[in-house]
Amino acid sequence: xxxxxxMLVFVTLILADVANVTWAQGTQFPIIAWGCPNDIAQGLQxxxxxxxxxxxxxxxxxxNFETQDYQAAxxxxxxxxxxxxxxxxEGQTSIYESDYNHHNPEHFSHTGVVGAEIYDPYDPINNTGxxxxxxxxxxxxxxxxxxxxxxxxxxxxxEQNVLRENEPLYDPHVFFADFRLRTPSIANPPGxxxxxxxxxxxLNNSAGxxxxxxxWQVLYRDFVDSGAVGQSYANFRxxxxxxxxxxxxxxxxxxxxxxDYRVYWYDNADVYLDRVAVQDTIYSALINHGYDTEMNxxxxxxxxxxxxxxxxxxxxxxxxxxxxxxxxxxxxFLESHTPxxxxxxxxxxxxxxxxxxxxxxxxxxxxxxxxxxxCSRNKxxxxxxxxxxxxxxxxxxxxxxxSKGRSYENKAN
Numbered sequence: 001x002x003x004x005x006x007m008l009v010f011v012t013l014i015l016a017d018v019a020n021v022t023w024a025q026g027t028q029f030p031i032i033a034w035g036c037p038n039d040i041a042q043g044l045q046x047x048x049x050x051x052x053x054x055x056x057x058x059x060x061x062x063x064n065f066e067t068q069d070y071q072a073a074x075x076x077x078x079x080x081x082x083x084x085x086x087x088x089x090e091g092q093t094s095i096y097e098s099d100y101n102h103h104n105p106e107h108f109s110h111t112g113v114v115g116a117e118i119y120d121p122y123d124p125i126n127n128t129g130x131x132x133x134x135x136x137x138x139x140x141x142x143x144x145x146x147x148x149x150x151x152x153x154x155x156x157x158x159e160q161n162v163l164r165e166n167e168p169l170y171d172p173h174v175f176f177a178d179f180r181l182r183t184p185s186i187a188n189p190p191g192x193x194x195x196x197x198x199x200x201x202x203l204n205n206s207a208g209x210x211x212x213x214x215x216w217q218v219l220y221r222d223f224v225d226s227g228a229v230g231q232s233y234a235n236f237r238x239x240x241x242x243x244x245x246x247x248x249x250x251x252x253x254x255x256x257x258x259x260d261y262r263v264y265w266y267d268n269a270d271v272y273l274d275r276v277a278v279q280d281t282i283y284s285a286l287i288n289h290g291y292d293t294e295m296n297x298x299x300x301x302x303x304x305x306x307x308x309x310x311x312x313x314x315x316x317x318x319x320x321x322x323x324x325x326x327x328x329x330x331x332x333f334l335e336s337h338t339p340x341x342x343x344x345x346x347x348x349x350x351x352x353x354x355x356x357x358x359x360x361x362x363x364x365x366x367x368x369x370x371x372x373x374x375c376s377r378n379k380x381x382x383x384x385x386x387x388x389x390x391x392x393x394x395x396x397x398x399x400x401x402x403s404k405g406r407s408y409e410n411k412a413n
Contacts, residue, residue, distance in 0.1 A: 087169055088291050089315050091283025091326035094159050096261065098149050098273045099134040109151030114143040114265060120272060128231040130274040131180070137272050138265040145267035148197075149276075150260060157204075157258025158250060159322045160278060165244040172243045174281045177201050177261055178235035180274035182228045183220075189229070190269050192221035197271055200262040201240045205249035213259070214240035220269065233274055283326050292333065299338045313340070324361040331362055 096107040099117045115138040122129040138148040164170040179199050190196075201213040218236055228234035242259070250257045261276045285291060313334050315327050 087282055088286055088295060088330050089319060089327045090163055090323055091280060091286045092160060092175075092320070092322045093277070093279040093283045093325050094156070094322045096152060096156060096276045096278070097132055097134075098136040098263075098275055099130075099132070102132070102134060105153075107153060107156050108149055109153060111151070113148055113150060114138050114146040115148040115273075116142070118272070120274075126231070128233075130233070130272070132275070135272045135274045137270065138267075139270050140267060143265075143267070145265060147262055148265040148271070149263040149273060152258065152260045154255035154258070155252075157260060158252060159320065160242060160259050160280070161250075162242055162244040162247040169282060172241040173247075174239065174241045175201075176279055176281075176284060177214075177238045177240070178277045179238070179261070179263065180233045180235055180277070181218075181223070182230070182233045182272045182274075183223050183269050184272075185230045186269070190220045192219065192224070194220040194268050195266045196220055196223060196269060197266065198264040199236060199238055200260075200264070201238050202260045202262055203242070203246060204257050204260065205246060206251060206257075207246070207249050209256070213242070214238040233272070235277070286326055286329055295330070295333060296337055299334070303339065313338075319358075321357065324358060327358075328362045 097104075098108060100110070101107055115136050118135050118137040119133065120130040120135040120137075121133045122131055136148060160173075160175055162171050162173045177199075181197065183196065195217060197218050199216045199218060201215070203211040203213050205211075216236065216238055222236070223229050223234075226234035226236065228236075261278070263273055265271055315330055319327055
């Protein structure tokens with residue numbers, strides 16, 4: 001996981017509305033020790049690490065333990081966190097609005113494309129209209145044939161990626177791109193074989209530009225069959241995959257590199273384009289309850305140790321923003337299936353906006369984050385983090401850091 005080898009500072013935040021749970025009473029403060037206790041390279045055994053952590057006044061460990069080692073922790077007054085992040089919390093999903101994305105950053109460039117933004121209000125009762133009330137419209141009377149969508153902007157074009165090289169679930173990594181489209185009803189509709197649009201998933205990397213990962217020439221009959229004639233939209237899905245070799249050739253600093261979702265319009269009928277929703281097979285399986293049995297089995301493995309040992313769950317280190325909805329699903333599942341209080345422990349780096357979005361999407365009971373700004377070399381950053389904690393209605397506990405296998409209380413707060 002990222003960040004384990006550098007010196008880190010962690011601050012545990014307890015959200016105000018959970019102040020009465022058991023572990024927040026008396027002396028049971030969740031002070032986190034970070035690291036693996038079975039460091040064979042240093043010849044240290046579990047008990048050696050337990051003693052080090054206990055002498056540093058920690059009562060919570062994030063680490064990798066075998067089941068039998070949970071029995072030793074309570075004798076030292078320790079509470080243990082069980083990781084559940086892989087692969088459930090690594091499902092990727094993103095939504096890219098085809099219009100100007102009002103009040104938010106644009107997702108697509110609108111330079112050199114045909115069409116115009118149109119107000120198309122959403123009706124939740126009849127499920128008609130654009131989901132954010134705006135769509136992109138290519139109109140026969142106003143526009144000529146051409147791309148009505150292309151140019152997914154940096155950094156959105158780099159959100160889909162291969163996380164784990166040579167792992168079966170991840171490499172190649174399979175994605176679905178759902179283009180939400182409709183065409184209006186007209187008195188003289190085109191024939192069923194009429195070309196309406198062509199959908200593309202395109203890769204740009206160091207191996208070359210405009211590599212087609214998947215495409216589909218959508219005919220008028222496809223709109224009819226999907227129920228996308230009239231006021232109702234339908235999703236038209238592309239399935240594509242990305243390999244670790246392809247992903248490794250994407251330069252993160254090159255704005256042109258990444259995946260683009262394009263729509264070519266043939267000028268044979270008006271077409272409304274709402275958005276493109278992208279998800280991988282992990283997220284798709286997760287939200288369709290494909291991992292529920294597996295997660296519940298893991299919960300049941302550790303429930304016998306509750307409440308003496310287990311009282312929180314760790315959902316992953318520094319997840320990408322396109323993994324937040326997967327984290328939300330898992331967090332909600334844990335809260336409804338385990339007697340232990342389900343809590344997220346999250347290290348996010350130094351981006352306060354990203355941390356705030358994480359909280360708003362996942363709504364964790366507890367948050368631990370990689371707060372490097374608390375290091376004395378960055379006092380201005382420390383002040384920002386402190387103010388952010390106050391904005392979240394959180395109680396700030398003792399900052400701690402680990403360095404070279406030893407744990408200390410951080411006095412520079």
